Structures are given as structure tokens and as C-alpha cells.
Amino acid sequence: MRKLLPPGILCLAFVAAYTPPTFAQSDAARLQGIITDQTSALVPGAKVKVTAVATNRVLETTTGGDTGAWSFPVLPPGDYVLEVSKDGFRPVKQNVTLQVAQVANVNVVLETGTVTEAVVVKEDAALIDAASSDIGTTVETRQIKDLPLNGRNFTQLATLVPGVSRGVPENAATGQNNNAETFRYQASSGAALVVNGARPQANNFTLDGLDNNESLVNTIVFFPSAEAIQEFKLQTSVAPAEYGRAGGAIINTTLKSGGNAIHGSAFEFIRNDNVDARPTFAPQISEFRRNQFGGNVGVPIIKDKLFVFGDYQGFRQATPVGVDYASVPTSLMRVGNFSELLNTRTSGLSQGYVIKDVSTGLPYAGNLIPKTQQNPIGLNYLNAYPLPNISGKVQQNYVTQRNQEQNFDDFDVRGDWNATQNDRLFARASYAHDKENTSTRLPGLPAG
Numbered sequence: 268m269r270k271l272l273p274p275g276i277l278c279l280a281f282v283a284a285y286t287p288p289t290f291a292q293s294d295a296a297r298l299q300g301i302i303t304d305q306t307s308a309l310v311p312g313a314k315v316k317v318t319a320v321a322t323n324r325v326l327e328t329t330t331g332g333d334t335g336a337w338s339f340p341v342l343p344p345g346d347y348v349l350e351v352s353k354d355g356f357r358p359v360k361q362n363v364t365l366q367v368a369q370v371a372n373v374n375v376v377l378e379t380g381t382v383t384e385a386v387v388v389k390e391d392a393a394l395i396d397a398a399s400s401d402i403g404t405t406v407e408t409r410q411i412k413d414l415p416l417n418g419r420n421f422t423q424l425a426t427l428v429p430g431v432s433r434g435v436p437e438n439a440a441t442g443q444n445n446n447a448e449t450f451r452y453q454a455s456s457g458a459a460l461v462v463n464g465a466r467p468q469a470n471n472f473t474l475d476g477l478d479n480n481e482s483l484v485n486t487i488v489f490f491p492s493a494e495a496i497q498e499f500k501l502q503t504s505v506a507p508a509e510y511g512r513a514g515g516a517i518i519n520t521t522l523k524s525g526g527n528a529i530h531g532s533a534f535e536f537i538r539n540d541n542v543d544a545r546p547t548f549a550p551q552i553s554e555f556r557r558n559q560f561g562g563n564v565g566v567p568i569i570k571d572k573l574f575v576f577g578d579y580q581g582f583r584q585a586t587p588v589g590v591d592y593a594s595v596p597t598s599l600m601r602v603g604n605f606s607e608l609l610n611t612r613t614s615g616l617s618q619g620y621v622i623k624d625v626s627t628g629l630p631y632a633g634n635l636i637p638k639t640q641q642n643p644i645g646l647n648y649l650n651a652y653p654l655p656n657i658s659g660k661v662q663q664n665y666v667t668q669r670n671q672e673q674n675f676d677d678f679d680v681r682g683d684w685n686a687t688q689n690d691r692l693f694a695r696a697s698y699a700h701d702k703e704n705t706s707t708r709l710p711g712l713p714a715g
Contacts, residue, residue, distance in 0.1 A: 294476040294521040296365035299338035300373040302330045302351060309335030310377055313353040317363075320346040321526030323571045324685045343683075343691075344369070344497060344521055351375045366405040367500045367521045403502035403517075404428045411493050418455040419536070419559055419580070421493045425460055425518065428501050434461030440468065440486050448484050450703050451675070458487040462503050462516035469515030475522055475681075475695055489697050494532055494563050495578035495679055497523045522695065523565060524683045525574030531564030554670075556585040574683045582675035582701075587668055591708045595652040595665045603636035603646075607661050614661045653710055667708060675701040 298317060302310040313330045315337045330337045344367045352358040357380035365371055406424045416423060425431050433456045437443035440460075442453030449457050459467045468485040472478075481488045499520035538557040545552045561580035568575055597607060609619035621630045624640070631637075655664035681695040707713060 294367045294519050295341045296344055296369040297340050298342055298371050302335045302375050304377050311335055316350045318348045367498050368519050402504040403500050405498055405500045407498045411496055419493050420452040420455040421496055422458050423455055425501050430463045432461050433459050434467055439484055448481050449486050451701050465515035471512050472518045474520050489699055492561055492578050492580035495522050497521050522681055523576055524681055525565035525576040527567050527570055529566050533562035535560040554587050558583045572685050577680045579678040584673045586671055588671045591667050591669055592663045593665045593708050594662045595655055596649040597655055601649050603641045605634040609634055670706045672704045
């Protein structure tokens with residue numbers, strides 16, 4: 268039996284976010300820009316306000332000095348409304364969508380006029396990461412939700428990015444070698460990502476800006492449910508210095524959070540051999556059971572202030588893993604009769620095997636051990652084995668179909684609190700209890 272984490276082990280994350288500084292290895296976005304007038308002159312002292320659509324959180328700043336520049340350095344990914352105003356100019360209102368770890372520039376041109384003559388830009392701003400060195404691709408909520416994802420392993424979507432593959436088949440990070448650290452999602456290659464030729468162990472996984480790397484073989488620790496992920500960004504080259512650590516890619520994942528509106532979903536995916544067709548050249552349909560289910564919900568606790576989001580995903584799978592042969596004692600051997608070993612046809616030996624009395628060195632007649640010399644402990648040992656189910660053979664006379672069962676239970680709970688205009692705090696608890704059982708070669712014995 269394999270267990271990723273014992274029951275009750277939680278990963279707790281507490282992160283406080285406030286406007287002036289930024290954080291190392293953060294999933295937060297930065298929104299910045301320059302305000303000019305129609306003559307391209309900088310506009311100092313303009314009021315800039317950004318409002319989060321989901322939580323109605325409002326942040327305000329003004330363009331500084333003679334630069335006309337403004338910045339909101341720490342914003343959670345999501346949809347925002349940007350408003351710019353200054354006396355003598357027509358206000359501008361614009362929709363903005365920020366992605367995980369994005370540095371977005373929005374430059375606004377103010378037109379002269381009155382405050383009642385507002386300019387409303389309905390389309391989202393075309394955001395340019397001119398202030399960031401990294402090269403990467405963001406996989407958004409809609410892609411995670413709508414694209415085919417057999418097995419619900421979100422890392423499969425990373426292979427849509429140019430230069431990303433699973434690498435050499437059956438490498439350690441795929442789970443195909445059945446390592447205790449990587450057996451999860453082995454059917455969909457686990458978390459093995461080869462980015463621009465670097466080894467899978469060279470990557471750096473983060474979840475909500477926090478380390479999500481297993482330390483022994485450097486694979487992922489928590490596999491968040493696809494339903495719970497807001498988006499993730501795969502930074503494939505020239506990552507900013509604050510990430511450090513990895514020579515491969517940065518896989519920066521952020522979970523959804525609650526908002527003023529109640530939102531949620533539920534899902535269940537079932538695969539069962541009872542509804543499968545028999546493959547053309549197969550004698551029968553292989554046994555297969557898979558059930559994957561779960562859901563998520565986000566709710567407001569205090570409107571505009573406190574929000575909670577939770578998700579759960581269960582996984583139940585039972586599959587055959589191959590036929591095994593073993594040599595077990597025959598019914599005659601269990602009463603001290605080893606005469607079958609003298610027959611080269613049944614024993615499979617090139618010559619008969621003679622059993623000798625260890626006290627005299629002389630062979631037993633007919634390979635029959637007298638009852639007076641039979642050890643009851645030895646007889647119990649022989650009787651612990653199952654009886655042969657292949658007749659006429661002494662070796663490889665028992666065949667069994669081994670089965671594998673995987674039971675996963677994973678959930679996250681996240682709370683977001685808008686403490687003040689400039690202070691925001693979130694806390695997340697993640698739980699993973701993923702175990703795998705493989706049946707033994709010999710029923711009743713801990714073999715294999």
C-alpha cells in the first residue's frame with residue numbers, strides 16, 4: 268500500500284498582501300501604466316482607481332510627480348475595472364483582466380472635457396508584459412474547464428505550450444515506475460514536464476505563490492482539482508529573479524477564491540468495462556473501474572470583506588495489473604510426500620531431485636519423509652500457501668490475477684479577507700490522502 272500523505276496532514280498557507288512591496292515567488296499580478304494627454308504630455312496628479320469585479324475591493328492611487336506613472340504592485344488574478352480621472356479631463360473607465368504573475372501595462376490617454384463626459388472603453392485592455400523578462404503562457408479558467416482532460420490531471424494542459432512534452436516514456440516523474448512519490452496520475456504521466464529539453468526534475472511548481480515541490484524526486488506534492496484552479500502560468504524561459512531555484516520551467520498555479528456572488532459546480536466521471544466494447548483482437552474485455560467526482564463552492568461571509576472557497580475531489584479506480592505465476596507446495600508435499608520431484612516431466616528439472624536426511628546424509632526412500640521426522644512448524648509453513656490451480660506441474664503451478672486499487676481524497680479550503688483598502692490576507696488549507704493497494708501474488712500472504 269502506498270500513501271502520499273498520512274490522514275490528517277495539512278498544508279497551511281497564510282499570506283498577507285498589501286500595496287507597497289511585492290513578494291518573492293508570488294502568483295499576484297501587477298498593474299501599472301502612464302497617464303498622458305492628447306499631446307503626449309505626462310499628466311501628474313491624476314486619480315487612478317481599480318475595482319475588483321468579484322469582491323468589490325477598491326484601490327486608489329495618483330500619478331506621481333512629473334512622471335504621470337502609477338502602479339498597483341499586488342493584485343490577485345481576475346477581472347477589474349480601471350478608472351482614471353482628473354479635473355479638466357474626461358474620465359476614462361476600462362475593463363482589465365489580470366492573469367497569474369502578470370506584469371501588465373495600461374497606458375491611458377486623457378481627453379480634455381468635463382467630468383460628465385465620461386469615456387467608457389468596453390473591451391478589455393490589451394495588456395503587454397513589457398516590464399517582465401519572462402517568456403510564458405497562461406492556461407486560463409475556460410481552457411481548463413472546456414478542453415478534454417482525461418483523468419483530470421491539469422499538468423496535461425501544459426503540453427499545449429510550445430517546447431513542452433512529457434519527455435522520455437516511463438521517466439521517474441511520470442509515475443510509470445511506480446515510485447511511492449510519483450504513483451499519482453501515472454495513467455496520464457503524472458507531473459513529468461520536459462521544458463526546452465531540461466529534465467523534469469528541473470521544474471519549480473508553486474501553488475498560490477507557495478512551494479509545491481516534493482523534495483525527494485522533485486515532483487509535485489498537491490495536485491489541485493481542475494475545477495478549483497483559476498489559472499496557471501507556465502514560464503518557460505528567463506523567469507524573474509524572485510523565482511530562482513529551477514533551471515527548467517516555473518509552473519505557477521492559483522486557486523479560485525470566493526466572491527460577493529455564490530458560485531460553484533459539481534462533477535462526476537465514470538468509466539466502467541460493463542459499457543466498453545471488446546477490442547478487435549482481444550479475447551475478452553479487461554476489467555476496469557474508474558470513478559472521479561467532486562465539486563467546489565465559493566461564498567461571501569461578509570459582503571465586500573470576507574470570502575470562503577472550498578473544493579473536493581475523490582478518485583476511485585480498480586484495474587488488473589497483470590497475471591503472475593508462482594510455485595506453491597502440492598497437496599502431496601503438505602503430508603511429507605516429495606516424490607513428484609523425482610519425475611523430471613512434472614518437476615521441470617533436468618534430473619530428479621533427491622531429498623536427504625540431514626542427520627545421516629542418506630536419501631529418503633521415494634522422497635517420503637516419515638511422519639516422525641516431519642516438523643509441525645514446517646508443515647504449517649507449507650500449508651500457508653494456496654493450493655496449486657495448475658495441475659500436472661510442480662513449478663509455476665499457481666496463477667493469479669493481481670489487481671490495483673487507487674483511492675484519492677483531496678480538498679482545499681481558502682479564505683480571503685479584505686482587511687483595509689491596502690491590506691488583504693488569505694489563508695489556505697490543503698489536504699491530500701492518496702493511497703494505492705496492489706493485491707499480492709499469493710492470497711493471504713504479504714507477497715509482492
